[in-house]
Structure formats: structure tokens, C-alpha cells
Amino acid sequence: MPRLSDTMESGTIVRWNVKEGDAVKSGMVVADIETDKATMEMPVFDDGRIVKLLVPAGQQVKVGTQIAIILEDGESEDGAAKSPAAAQTSPQSFPQSSQSASGNAFVSATSSTRGAKSNEPINARTQEILESDDARVRVSPVARRIAEQEQVDLASLTGSGPGGRIIKRDVLNALENRGATPAAQSTDTQRAGSISSSAQGASSTSHVASSSSLAVPVTPTLRAGGLVVAGLQSTEVAVSSMRQVIAKRLVESKTTIPHYQVSMKFELDRLMALREQLNSELAAMGIKLSVNDFIVRGCALSMAKHPYVNASWGGEKILMHQQVNVGVAVALDEEKGGGLLVAVIRDVDRKSLRAISSETKALSEKARTRGLSMEEMSESTFTVSNLGMFGVEHFTAIINPPNSAILACGAALKQPVVRDDQLTIGYEMTATLSLDHRVIDGAMAARWLNTLKGLLENPAALLV
Amino acid sequence: MSATQELEFRDAIRDAMSEEMRRDKRVMLMGEEVAEYNGAYKVSRGMLDEFGPRRIIDTPISESGFAGMAIGAAMLGLRPVVEFMSWSFSLVAADPILNNAPKMLFMSGGQFGCPIVFRGNDGAGGQLGSTHSWSVEGLFSNVPGIKIVIPSTPADAKGLMKTAIRDDDPVFFLESERLLGMKGEVPVGEDVLVKFGQACVRREGTDCTIASWGRPVHFCMEAAEALAKEGIFCEVLDLRTIRPLDIGAIERSVRKTSNLVIVDQSWSFGSPGSEVAAQIHQRCFDDLDNHVHRVHTEDVPAPYAFNLEQEYLPNTRKICEAVRSATYNA
Numbered sequence: 001m002p003r004l005s006d007t008m009e010s011g012t013i014v015r016w017n018v019k020e021g022d023a024v025k026s027g028m029v030v031a032d033i034e035t036d037k038a039t040m041e042m043p044v045f046d047d048g049r050i051v052k053l054l055v056p057a058g059q060q061v062k063v064g065t066q067i068a069i070i071l072e073d074g075e076s077e078d079g080a081a082k083s084p085a086a087a088q089t090s091p092q093s094f095p096q097s098s099q100s101a102s103g104n105a106f107v108s109a110t111s112s113t114r115g116a117k118s119n120e121p122i123n124a125r126t127q128e129i130l131e132s133d134d135a136r137v138r139v140s141p142v143a144r145r146i147a148e149q150e151q152v153d154l155a156s157l158t159g160s161g162p163g164g165r166i167i168k169r170d171v172l173n174a175l176e177n178r179g180a181t182p183a184a185q186s187t188d189t190q191r192a193g194s195i196s197s198s199a200q201g202a203s204s205t206s207h208v209a210s211s212s213s214l215a216v217p218v219t220p221t222l223r224a225g226g227l228v229v230a231g232l233q234s235t236e237v238a239v240s241s242m243r244q245v246i247a248k249r250l251v252e253s254k255t256t257i258p259h260y261q262v263s264m265k266f267e268l269d270r271l272m273a274l275r276e277q278l279n280s281e282l283a284a285m286g287i288k289l290s291v292n293d294f295i296v297r298g299c300a301l302s303m304a305k306h307p308y309v310n311a312s313w314g315g316e317k318i319l320m321h322q323q324v325n326v327g328v329a330v331a332l333d334e335e336k337g338g339g340l341l342v343a344v345i346r347d348v349d350r351k352s353l354r355a356i357s358s359e360t361k362a363l364s365e366k367a368r369t370r371g372l373s374m375e376e377m378s379e380s381t382f383t384v385s386n387l388g389m390f391g392v393e394h395f396t397a398i399i400n401p402p403n404s405a406i407l408a409c410g411a412a413l414k415q416p417v418v419r420d421d422q423l424t425i426g427y428e429m430t431a432t433l434s435l436d437h438r439v440i441d442g443a444m445a446a447r448w449l450n451t452l453k454g455l456l457e458n459p460a461a462l463l464v
Numbered sequence: 465m466s467a468t469q470e471l472e473f474r475d476a477i478r479d480a481m482s483e484e485m486r487r488d489k490r491v492m493l494m495g496e497e498v499a500e501y502n503g504a505y506k507v508s509r510g511m512l513d514e515f516g517p518r519r520i521i522d523t524p525i526s527e528s529g530f531a532g533m534a535i536g537a538a539m540l541g542l543r544p545v546v547e548f549m550s551w552s553f554s555l556v557a558a559d560p561i562l563n564n565a566p567k568m569l570f571m572s573g574g575q576f577g578c579p580i581v582f583r584g585n586d587g588a589g590g591q592l593g594s595t596h597s598w599s600v601e602g603l604f605s606n607v608p609g610i611k612i613v614i615p616s617t618p619a620d621a622k623g624l625m626k627t628a629i630r631d632d633d634p635v636f637f638l639e640s641e642r643l644l645g646m647k648g649e650v651p652v653g654e655d656v657l658v659k660f661g662q663a664c665v666r667r668e669g670t671d672c673t674i675a676s677w678g679r680p681v682h683f684c685m686e687a688a689e690a691l692a693k694e695g696i697f698c699e700v701l702d703l704r705t706i707r708p709l710d711i712g713a714i715e716r717s718v719r720k721t722s723n724l725v726i727v728d729q730s731w732s733f734g735s736p737g738s739e740v741a742a743q744i745h746q747r748c749f750d751d752l753d754n755h756v757h758r759v760h761t762e763d764v765p766a767p768y769a770f771n772l773e774q775e776y777l778p779n780t781r782k783i784c785e786a787v788r789s790a791t792y793n794a
Contacts, residue, residue, distance in 0.1 A: 141750045142722045160792065161754070167792055168722055168753040 001033070001055075002042065003063045008035045012060040013067065017317070022050050024070060029319065031067075038346070039322050040379070048072040138165040146171045152178070242339045253401050257313075258437040261396050264449040268412045268427040271459040278353075291412055292328070292386045293357040295431075297462050298455040299384060299407060300324045300348035306448040310381045312402040313438045324349040327380030327400060328360055330367040341367045342400055344380045353462065388412060394430045404439040408432045466656070468619075468649040474507045476618035476650050477583075477639065480625035481508070481545055483654050485515055488543060491629055494521040494530060495547025495584075504549045505585065505644055531557035531582070535565050538580040543629060548584035551638060552598040565634040566609025579632045581625075586614070586638035587679055587729050588766045591773055597766035601677075602730030604636060605706045605739070611635040611660060612706040614678035618648035620704055623658030631660070640679040661708035665717070669699035672787050673717040675740060676727035677703045680778050684727050687783035696791055706736045714740065715747050722753040725786045727778050732760035757790040759783050 001011045014032040024030060029041040030050070052069040055061050137154055139147070143166050147154050152174050159166035239247075271294055279288055303310040303324045312319045327342040343363035345356060366372060383400045388411035397408040410430045417426035431452075435445050455461050471479065485491045493508060493515075499522040502509040512520045523530040527548060534544040548554045554561060561582060568578045588597035605612050611633055615621040621639070628635040666681060667688050674684045681702045688698040699717050703710055718724050724744055728737030741756040759778040767773050788794045 140753045142753045145750050169792065 001061050001063050001065045004035045010060050010062045011035050013057050015057050018050050140167050143168045143171045250398050253399050257399050259434050261432050261434050262445045263432040266429045266456050268429050272427050274459045289357050296326050298452050302451040305451050309405050309448045321381040325380045327383035329385040330364045396432050397434050404436040406434050467652045471618050471650045473618045473646045474644040476622040477507050480622045484629040490543045492519040493545045494523050496549050498547050527553050527557035532560040535560050538578045539576040543579050545581045550596050551584045551586040551600045552596045577632050578634045581628045581635045583637035585641040587640045589642045593768045594765035599729045602735045605736045614638045616681040619650045622650050627657045660705045661710050663710035663713035664702045666702050667700040669697040671697045672723040672791050673699045673721045674725045675701040675714050680727045680729050683780045686780040711743050718748045719751050723790045725757045727759045729761050731763050754790050757786045759786045
């Protein structure tokens with residue numbers, strides 16, 4: 001039982017997502033655990049097989065209690081069975097609560113199964129990494145040196161040496177395929193042979209080794225990708241680590257999640273009026289509600305009727321989340337390099353507009369100045385992105401994994417509208433849901449939007 | 465361009481000794497059967513006739529005795545050449561040749577050098593059984609103060625022997641009984657010397673360096689020839705002397721080929737081959753595409769049976785296998 005927050009003394013396994021005998025992979029959520037604060041997902045960080053679940057669902061146990069046994073390939077159950085005592089002595093405690101987000105939870109049994117000292121989990125883990133076969137890229141020294149010189153990315157190569165070792169031949173092949181030859185190669189030089197040009201003794205009969213085009217000289221060709229096109233001047237801007245993370249995550253999202261969009265228009269006249277009224281009455285208390293606060297609450301309340309929109313794709317199953325945590329996209333100042341953070345407001349369905357508003361403001365301010373902690377950015381179940389303040393009418397957003405949907409809100413603009421068969425002026429906002437088609441079907445999405453429409457167009461329902 | 469003559473390996477050694485003896489009256493030869501019998505392997509044929517019994521001396525079968533005596537003579541001004549009928553017998557003289565000769569200069573604070581040459585047959589292959597088939601470089605190269613020389617051709621035998629006799633330090637000159645009848649072109653001239661610590665590139669190549677010394681160099685050349693037909697081009701280095709070791713030549717070659725196979729007729733543990741491997745791993749770490757491969761004599765006493773002895777040696781087939789493995793062509 002991991003310590004998922006500073007104050008946690010014990011936890012209850014709400015539900016096991018695996019059964020004995022199931023294979024698990026690193027990152028897979030194996031259980032939902034209720035802590036003193038919230039119910040959290042608990043992933044494992046090893047590949048293997050669950051051989052035993054020691055604590056049934058519904059039971060509360062102290063932090064540090066062994067709750068399951070996972071065996072990796074090649075491990076025997078005897079070794080596992082002998083070491084339960086080790087786990088009881090000192091529960092693994094996690095650095096600080098900000099890291100207790102599900103991203104860092106461990107199944108405490110794993111380190112004791114290996115007979116490692118549970119007092120020193122770090123050393124045991126390092127040992128496992130050093131011993132594991134797939135932990136490092138194996139490269140021969142000269143292959144590494146050439147790759148560095150010629151800027152060949154070792155991670156993109158498959159090694160043909162023993163144990164997958166990347167050898168000189170692999171790097172030279174990669175270079176050839178890239179279309180440029182390393183500096184001093186001549187037609188007479190053999191594939192696995194010299195980098196220097198003193199090859200006078202070698203005849204140029206073809207080399208038996210794996211490669212194809214051997215004795216044919218490869219002249220450097222201009223290729224589109226990776227080579228600077230002469231004439232276009234550009235300055236290079238270093239990419240911040242935030243931008244790198246954004247790039248990676250969004251590429252992953254867009255390429256692995258089957259996105260589709262559903263849009264709807266919302267008549268916001270009554271909401272705008274209510275907002276004005278509330279803000280004027282509560283101004284003295286320092287409360288200023290934004291349209292987005294209403295939207296965030298509306299989205300959260302809509303989840304009750306449509307729980308699939310508050311779920312995540314889990315491979316062979318769908319995980320229906322027990323909390324509604326709404327992520328709010330916060331744009332960072334361009335002068336400071338720009339970027340985007342998602343601040344997470346937890347249990348939005350249980351919070352008042354006022355609470356949502358103040359929390360959103362606080363987190364946005366913090367995001368723009370000091371940045372957000374892990375806990376403040378994790379465990380969202382749905383995300384709202386609003387470009388209305390820029391006058392944007394309509395846009396589509398990219399799903400923020402592991403969410404299954406994101407709502408992109410445009411501006412509430414005065415538009416010519418048809419009401420009761422009459423042409424009049426009204427506030428209209430277009431919002432577009434981007435959805436994961438594995439989890440949410442079009443009809444489901446449409447129904448959710450209708451529920452949201454009902455709430456936003458009859459905003460009293462958002463207050464009580 | 466100097467003239468060359470075709471000589472047998474044994475005669476190249478003899479000529480070196482005779483030329484040096486003519487040049488320097490202090491040089492003499494002693495050993496079992498070297499005089500009247502003209503040498504157990506006929507290396508010293510005719511020398512008794514030319515130089516007389518005071519300079520060509522038959523010794524009793526007493527290696528420890530006559531080695532010690534020769535070392536004493538060297539300390540006092542002579543330049544003896546001592547023949548062991550086989551280097552296997554040098555074990556009997558281990559104390560004088562390892563404990564006295566190499567250390568004399570050091571222990572006497574420079575007062576006594578030891579300009580002596582010990583020579584004899586080294587290595588297996590003649591079905592002489594396990595007690596007569598030693599490759600002593602595996603043992604002796606560990607000791608500082610000795611120079612260890614292993615020629616593979618008649619030309620090298622003559623040039624290195626002359627250098628050995630003119631050298632003021634104790635030199636162990638390791639001949640191969642299997643090579644004594646080998647014929648080769650030898651440069652004519654009394655001052656044609658082959659320096660110590662200078663390797664020779666016997667064959668150029670690009671894919672793998674093979675380094676060796678002594679008789680195994682010929683196995684390496686055979687292997688290189690066979691491998692070239694498979695498209696693997698080996699560079700063969702004949703190191704000629706183990707102490708001093710021309711590590712620079714090996715380094716330069718490995719930088720070119722990224723691969724090294726060492727062929728050493730000693731047993732593997734703590735051998736000159738292992739020393740070269742360790743030095744190359746250190747010096748050429750970033751240049752290697754694979755770890756240094758070693759081909760040694762099998763780690764058993766030398767067998768007597770012909771076929772077993774051939775399999776025992778670091779033969780051509782094993783060298784080919786090692787090169788293929790090193791170059792990922794296995």
C-alpha cells in the first residue's frame with residue numbers, strides 16, 4: 001500500500017483492475033485506492049504477471065502493507081513467497097505530496113519480491129535497471145564515436161551485434177541511407193573498414209558483410225529533411241523543456257487517439273445576465289465570476305448523466321473516473337516564451353461557482369508566475385480550453401491524455417439569432433468537443449452537449 | 465639496394481653468431497652439443513672449426529650450472545651466447561636466468577651489466593611431448609630486465625640475433641624448431657641489424673588487425689589469405705620482440721581497422737597476448753568495434769599425439785574463426 005499523500009496512514013483498495021494471473025505492463029493502472037483525501041489510480045512500474053492479490057477490494061490496510069505480488073520474466077515464486085517480512089518493516093514513503101499523484105505510486109510488493117532491502121528502495125531499483133537487458137543501448141566504442149561525429153541518432157538504430165549492440169557497420173549504414181558519406185571515404189574503402197584514407201592495400205572486391213551498395217560510391221545528395229535549404233535565413237530558437245513536453249504529448253495524443261469533433265452553439269443571454277447580477281452583488285466580497293467558470297461547472301455537472309465523457313481509454317477496458325477534475329488551459333505570456341499549462345481543479349461537481357472561480361484565478365496566476373506543481377497539473381478527467389477572450393469564434397483542441405474529451409470554447413458574441421421564429425440579437429457561443437472515439441460515440445457526445453446546453457442556457461441549475 | 469641470399473633459418477642464426485664473433489673477440493657460444501656435434505639442431509654447424517674450443521664450448525647437461533657460469537662471465541666482460549637445447553630446459557636454470565641476469569644491473573647499482581644472449585627452441589609442434597614443448601614467453605615476459613625476441617623469418621633471425629649480441633642487456637632469443645629449416649631471403653652485410661621494439665607489417669588490410677610473433681605469424685598469414693577470399697581483409701603485424709613491445713604499431717593499425725585479434729602460442733592466462741589486449745583496450749578504447757579477441761594454445765599440457773598437438777596450437781582455423789567473430793561475420 002503506497003503512501004500517496006503526506007498524511008496518509010492507510011488506504012482502501014476500492015477496486016482491483018487486475019486479477020491473479022493477469023499480465024501487467026509498466027504504467028498500467030492496477031487498482032483504485034481510496035486515501036484520506038481522494039480516490040487515486042495506482043499504476044505499476046514493472047512488466048510482469050500478477051501472481052497474487054493479497055488484499056481484497058474493500059479492505060483498508062496500513063500504508064506499507066504488501067498488497068500484491070508481481071513476478072517478472074524468469075523470476076520464481078519461491079523467492080517471492082519468502083520475503084513478505086521485508087515489506088512490513090518500513091513502508092515506502094514518497095518524497096512529498098506533490099509527487100503523490102498517480103504518476104509515482106508503487107506497488108510496494110515489487111521491491112520486496114526481489115529480496116531487495118525495502119529500506120533502500122533506490123538501490124534495489126538501480127540494481128534492477130543495471131541488470132535488465134533492455135535498460136541501455138549497447139554501442140561499440142567506435143560506433144558511438146562515429147555516431148557522435150556524424151550526428152547519427154543512436155536511438156534510431158537497431159544493432160546487429162550481440163545483444164543488440166550497435167556496431168560500426170550499423171552506423172555507417174545509417175549514414176549511407178541518410179544520403180551523405182562520411183568525409184574521407186573513397187570507392188576503394190570497404191564497408192566495415194577505415195575512416196582514414198590509407199586503404200591502398202585493400203582491393204575493392206565486395207565485402208561479404210550485410211550491407212548492400214558497397215563498391216558504388218555514394219555521393220552526397222540534397223535531401224529535403226534535415227538539410228538547410230540555401231537562401232532561407234532563419235535564426236534558431238532553443239526549445240524550452242516545457243515546449244518539448246508539449247510537443248511530445250500532443251504528438252502522442254494526436255497520433256494515438258482517434259479524434260473527432262462535435263460542435264454546438266449555446267445561447268448565453270441568460271447566463272451573461274446572471275453573471276452580471278452576481279458580480280455586481282458580490283463585488284464587495286472581491287468575487288468576479290468569468291463566463292468560463294460557469295462553463296467549467298456546467299461541464300462537471302453534465303458528467304453525472306454521461307459518465308463516459310469522464311472516462312479514459314485503458315487498453316482493453318474503459319476507466320470510469322469517480323471524480324470530476326476539470327483541467328483549465330492556461331496560456332503563458334509570450335514574452336516569457338509562451339507555452340501552455342493545464343491547471344486542474346478537483347471535484348468540480350462538488351464545488352461552488354465561487355470556489356471554482358477563485359481557484360481558477362489563483363492557479364492561473366501561479367501558472368504564469370511561478371509555475372504549477374505536479375499535483376496541480378495532474379489527474380484531470382476532462383479539459384476546457386477557452387480562446388473567447390481573444391475573440392475567437394470557433395476552434396478545435398487536442399485531447400489532453402488520458403482524458404477522452406476536451407471542450408474548446410469560443411467567444412460569447414452578439415449575433416443575429418432566431419428566437420421564436422423572429423430574427424433578433426443574442427449572445428451566442430460556439431463550443432467544440434474533441435473526443436476519443438474509442439470511448440465516446442457521436443451520439444453520446446451530442447447528448448452530453450445537450451445536457452451542457454440545458455445547464456448553460458438555464459443557468460440557475462448551475463447555482464443550486 | 466643491398467643484395468640478399470637465400471638462407472635457411474638455422475644458417476641465418478649461425479651467420480649472425482659467426483659474424484659477431486669475428487667482429488668482437490669477447491663473443492663466445494656455449495651449450496649442450498654446440499661444438500663437436502655441430503649443434504643438436506645443427507644451428508652451430510662449422511663454428512667449432514672456425515673458432516676453436518675456447519670459444520665454442522660443449523657443456524655438461526647442467527643448465528643451471530652453465531647458465532650461471534655464463535652470467536658470471538658476462539658480468540666480468542665476456543659476451544656469451546648460451547644455447548638451451550630447448551627452452552623447456554631453461555626451467556632448470558630458472559634461478560640464474562630470472563633472478564640474476566635481469567637484476568644484476570639493478571642490484572649492483574650499475575656496476576655489473578649482463579650482456580648475455582640465451583637462445584634455443586621454443587614452442588610446440590614437433591611431437592616432443594608436454595615437457596619439451598614450452599612457450600616460455602608466457603612465463604618470462606612478466607620479468608622486468610629481460611629482452612624477449614621471437615623472429616619468424618630467416619632475415620629477422622639474423623638481424624635480431626646481431627642486435628641481441630650487441631645489446632648490453634640479457635636477451636632471451638626464442639627460436640622455433642619447426643622453422644629452422646625455413647628458407648628465406650636474407651640481406652647480405654655485416655651491419656644489417658633489425659632493431660628491437662619495431663614491429664613489421666607483413667600484410668596490409670582494413671578490416672581486422674592480427675598481431676602475433678614467432679611461428680604463429682605464418683598461421684596468421686594463411687588465415688589472412690583465406691579470409692580475403694571471404695571479403696575480410698586482415699592486416700598482419702609481426703611484433704618480433706615482446707620486450708620491448710611495439711604497442712604503437714598495434715595502436716596505429718587498430719585505429720585503422722577497429723578490430724584486433726592476437727595470436728599467441730603461450731597459454732592464455734597472464735600471457736603476452738593478455739598484456740597486449742589490456743594495453744590496447746586502454747589505448748584504443750574508443751576505436752574498437754569489438755573487444756580484443758585472443759587465440760592461444762589450448763589451456764592443457766602439450767599433447768604428444770600428432771592430431772591432438774595440431775588442434776592444441778593456435779592454428780589457422782582458429783584464427784579465422786576469431787577474425788570472423790571479431791568482425792561480426794561469424
